[in-house]
Amino acid sequence: MSDKFEQDAVISGVARSAIGRRLGRSALDLTIDAAVAAIADAGLTREDIDGICTYPGGSADVTFGYAGPPPQEVQDALRLNLTWFQGSAELPGQLGAVVAAMMAVSTGLCRHVLVYRTVTESSAQGGGGRAAVLGSERAHSYGVWSAPFGGTSPVNWLAPVAMRHMHEFGTTREQLGQLAVTFRRHAALDPDGAVFTTPLTLDDYLAARMISTPLCLLDCDVPVDGSTALIVSTAAHAPNTPTGAVRIEAVGTAARGRLSWDQYENLTSMAAQGAAAHLWSRTDLRPADVDLAQLYDGFSILALVWLEALGFCGHGEGGAFLEGGANIALSGRLPLNTNGGQLSGGRLHGYGLIQEAVVQLRHAAGPRQVRDAEVALVSNGGGPIAGALLLTRDR
Amino acid sequence: MRDPLLHRPAPSDDPSGRFFWQSGEDGVLRFLRCTDCGYWLHPPSSRCPRCLSADVAPQPVSGQATVHTFTVNVQSWTPGQEPYVYAVVEFPEQDGLRLSTNVIGCPVDEVHIGQAVRVTFIHRNDAYYPVFVPEVS
Numbered sequence: 001m002s003d004k005f006e007q008d009a010v011i012s013g014v015a016r017s018a019i020g021r022r023l024g025r026s027a028l029d030l031t032i033d034a035a036v037a038a039i040a041d042a043g044l045t046r047e048d049i050d051g052i053c054t055y056p057g058g059s060a061d062v063t064f065g066y067a068g069p070p071p072q073e074v075q076d077a078l079r080l081n082l083t084w085f086q087g088s089a090e091l092p093g094q095l096g097a098v099v100a101a102m103m104a105v106s107t108g109l110c111r112h113v114l115v116y117r118t119v120t121e122s123s124a125q126g127g128g129g130r131a132a133v134l135g136s137e138r139a140h141s142y143g144v145w146s147a148p149f150g151g152t153s154p155v156n157w158l159a160p161v162a163m164r165h166m167h168e169f170g171t172t173r174e175q176l177g178q179l180a181v182t183f184r185r186h187a188a189l190d191p192d193g194a195v196f197t198t199p200l201t202l203d204d205y206l207a208a209r210m211i212s213t214p215l216c217l218l219d220c221d222v223p224v225d226g227s228t229a230l231i232v233s234t235a236a237h238a239p240n241t242p243t244g245a246v247r248i249e250a251v252g253t254a255a256r257g258r259l260s261w262d263q264y265e266n267l268t269s270m271a272a273q274g275a276a277a278h279l280w281s282r283t284d285l286r287p288a289d290v291d292l293a294q295l296y297d298g299f300s301i302l303a304l305v306w307l308e309a310l311g312f313c314g315h316g317e318g319g320a321f322l323e324g325g326a327n328i329a330l331s332g333r334l335p336l337n338t339n340g341g342q343l344s345g346g347r348l349h350g351y352g353l354i355q356e357a358v359v360q361l362r363h364a365a366g367p368r369q370v371r372d373a374e375v376a377l378v379s380n381g382g383g384p385i386a387g388a389l390l391l392t393r394d395r
Numbered sequence: 396m397r398d399p400l401l402h403r404p405a406p407s408d409d410p411s412g413r414f415f416w417q418s419g420e421d422g423v424l425r426f427l428r429c430t431d432c433g434y435w436l437h438p439p440s441s442r443c444p445r446c447l448s449a450d451v452a453p454q455p456v457s458g459q460a461t462v463h464t465f466t467v468n469v470q471s472w473t474p475g476q477e478p479y480v481y482a483v484v485e486f487p488e489q490d491g492l493r494l495s496t497n498v499i500g501c502p503v504d505e506v507h508i509g510q511a512v513r514v515t516f517i518h519r520n521d522a523y524y525p526v527f528v529p530e531v532s
């Protein structure tokens with residue numbers, strides 16, 4: 001074993017299915033598309049795949065189109081011969097599934113793990129699924145302490161974070177709006193993947209319909225149908241990848257403090273802070289070494305929270321960092337969410353962000369390529385959920 | 396008073412939280428408190444997370460609180476739903492002892508961080524929902 005288990009695994013392949021609004025295709029159908037393409041991208045055949053890992057797994061509530069097919073269905077559909085599979089939401093962030101795959105490879109349990117995340121939220125919500133769930137008679141799980149008071153949607157749990165950030169640090173809607181405007185500009189350079197590509201101005205943003213103050217429609221990610229797949233392989237496979245492997249420099253996983261949406265000591269950083277601290281404790285690289293970042297933007301405020309937690313600016317300085325948008329543009333100090341993120345690219349629940357990071361590190365992003373990109377940061381999650389990966393170009 | 400509970404799920408009927416949802420029957424808000432070290436617990440748990448004592452019991456708080464943060468929900472998730480304030484209030488009894496709740500009894504655009512509020516209860520079906528109104532000085 002290496003000093004760090006991160007060194008034992010690489011990301012050897014990535015792919016995505018069709019991504020769009022109300023595609024009307026099954027989650028399994030989309031998953032197979034992404035999986036087959038990712039296996040080929042890694043220079044493998046399905047006979048090589050001996051593991052599957054997914055977030056969140058088949059026991060998750062599928063009512064909203066939130067969960068893709070369980071691993072067993074994918075195994076059966078592709079007739080894979082596996083030594084290991086896992087699906088779970090009880091992980092430090094969605095990227096926890098990638099970390100679990102790395103662990104399986106590092107321990108020798110598997111050599112090539114198919115990792116996927118599939119959503120059909122657009123079709124499910126179009127079919128009336130949301131109203132059906134809101135009408136449920138009793139709240140459960142963490143909803144017990146929010147739903148009875150109309151903390152209905154995640155936007156209601158995170159808008160208070162934005163409000164508190166504005167109160168403590170003077171952050172403005174104009175600063176937050178730079179995330180939506182910049183990501184839309186990036187999305188236009190990925191017309192095959194992004195859902196919204198028409199230009200967006202700051203005035204458009206400020207005029208958009210309010211959802212839950214201070215967050216408007218354009219602060220919220222877009223429910224889509226789609227699947228993202230990646231292959232986590234043993235590092236020995238790196239030279240055999242036709243499109244290039246990506247190394248994993250460090251993982252950031254943590255559960256510290258109060259892991260609830262309203263009790264955390266510092267609501268403006270929450271779990272991102274612990275994940276970021278863990279990540280930087282596992283590498284000699286520093287924030288200044290990062291060439292681009294794909295930060296979770298289920299809501300705009302989350303990308304700002306991650307910016308600060310990861311040390312790209314100080315706590316409370318995120319608004320100033322975003323001011324004017326130059327820092328986060330493709331040519332800026334820290335190009336951010338280079339395929340439009342989830343605000344314009346679509347809510348692939350964090351996995352579109354890792355796919356884009358890999359494409360950027362392979363220097364295969366075409367017109368949106370960040371020049372000489374060597375180091376990328378990917379973060380997933382918001383509020384009490386957080387995980388992060390630091391990726392490097394294979395050299 | 397507008398009913399902020401329309402169309403919302405009822406609290407869980409998990410036994411550990413029953414005292415909380417029934418507490419308002421006598422107009423008093425209660426949280427679990429550790430008898431050994433005085434620490435307030437929320438959400439409910441069978442042991443004190445600070446000293447691990449199992450001697451925890453519901454105790455009344457004053458019902459005074461401060462708006463720590465909030466949002467005005469504008470989106471009409473269900474038909475006929477008006478904008479309402481979903482707030483996190485913090486209690487003077489202990490730093491970080493908070494509750495997600497509603498602020499009612501004033502126009503939604505008058506709610507602000509730092510605002511002094513006090514508890515009141517809405518009785519619906521089998522539960523007393525602790526919600527908060529502005530404190531008049």
Ligand SMILES: [Zn+2]
Pocket residue numbers: 429430431432433434443444445446447448
């Ligand atoms: Zn105690």
